[in-house]
Amino acid sequence: MIFDGLSMAKSSMEQILQSPITIQKIDYNEEPGVHRFYEGGEGDVHIIKTELMGELKGISHLLFSEQEVTKLYKACLPDHVTFDDSNESVLMKLGFLTEIDNMVAGAVITEFSNFLGVEIYGKVPSLSVIKANDVNAFLESESTDFDSVIHFKAVFHGKELDISPDFVWVFQDKFVDKIKGLV
Amino acid sequence: MSKSVLIVDDSIYMRSLIKSALTGAGFNVVGEAQNGEQAIDLAIELQPDLITLDNILPDMMGFEILKVLKDEGVESKVIMVSAVGQQTVVNKGLSLGASEYIVKPFTEEDLVSVVNRVIS
Numbered sequence: 120m121i122f123d124g125l126s127m128a129k130s131s132m133e134q135i136l137q138s139p140i141t142i143q144k145i146d147y148n149e150e151p152g153v154h155r156f157y158e159g160g161e162g163d164v165h166i167i168k169t170e171l172m173g174e175l176k177g178i179s180h181l182l183f184s185e186q187e188v189t190k191l192y193k194a195c196l197p198d199h200v201t202f203d204d205s206n207e208s209v210l211m212k213l214g215f216l217t218e219i220d221n222m223v224a225g226a227v228i229t230e231f232s233n234f235l236g237v238e239i240y241g242k243v244p245s246l247s248v249i250k251a252n253d254v255n256a257f258l259e260s261e262s263t264d265f266d267s268v269i270h271f272k273a274v275f276h277g278k279e280l281d282i283s284p285d286f287v288w289v290f291q292d293k294f295v296d297k298i299k300g301l302v
Numbered sequence: 303m304s305k306s307v308l309i310v311d312d313s314i315y316m317r318s319l320i321k322s323a324l325t326g327a328g329f330n331v332v333g334e335a336q337n338g339e340q341a342i343d344l345a346i347e348l349q350p351d352l353i354t355l356d357n358i359l360p361d362m363m364g365f366e367i368l369k370v371l372k373d374e375g376v377e378s379k380v381i382m383v384s385a386v387g388q389q390t391v392v393n394k395g396l397s398l399g400a401s402e403y404i405v406k407p408f409t410e411e412d413l414v415s416v417v418n419r420v421i422s
Contacts, residue, residue, distance in 0.1 A: 229388045
């Protein structure tokens with residue numbers, strides 16, 4: 120089910136970016152403790168977060184490095200937006216990034232909700248820009264609201280665009296109970 | 303006379319994409335709203351032929367807006383636009399009065415085709 124959800128997300132990302140995307144790696148973990156969600160390098164990381172609302176609690180995070188964000192803007196937005204720092208262009212760039220997450224997370228939400236028979240939605244995505252060294256602590260702090268969590272992570276790869284964004288989901292363990300209830 | 307359209311989406315990027323596609327196809331985009339409150343005000347004031355309605359907005363859901371528009375007697379056709387396309391949600395939107403439900407991402411051609419079908 121997770122693979123199906125991520126495959127849908129991959130397809131959505133391909134359609135938005137108009138470029139082939141592959142799933143390079145999938146990690147799944149339901150062990151307690153501190154997880155190493157992110158293994159990227161240095162510099163700033165753009166984290167776009169979508170929180171679930173409805174019958175299941177969870178949060179998705181799509182992570183792009185600063186360099187990847189620059190590549191995406193150049194590849195997908197018109198020059199008059201990419202190279203302009205006016206308020207409207209900045210909002211357009213922000214809107215582009217959050218819309219990628221909205222669609223990619225939405226694909227997973229659709230797959231899971233159809234499979235599990237639950238009604239879940241993603242809230243309006245939000246963007247945080249933080250230092251790479253602080254990403255794991257940031258993601259760990261996101262799961263403290265849940266009694267126990269499972270998480271999975273996919274690393275996408277876009278060869279043409281030269282990007283490898285991480286896609287990290289943290290779910291309340293009720294998610295697993297729902298699956299077990301179906302088996 | 304070209305048909306009038308109100309675009310409701312919290313993302314300026316999505317509003318811009320939809321506006322560009324519909325303007326290019328000959329529709330008249332008469333307003334844009336980035337939240338539910340603006341959407342309701344503009345729908346009542348402008349009474350457009352069509353509303354493209356994002357289902358997840360910062361202040362309310364598209365479903366709630368559909369109910370308010372019905373109560374207010376707004377007769378515009380509504381196409382719901384959302385990244386979440388689970389069948390129960392699509393059915394809910396249609397049962398509340400939406401004419402169509404488009405799942406993002408979509409192409410310009412898909413959007414124009416659906417809009418033409420709904421307001422032709």
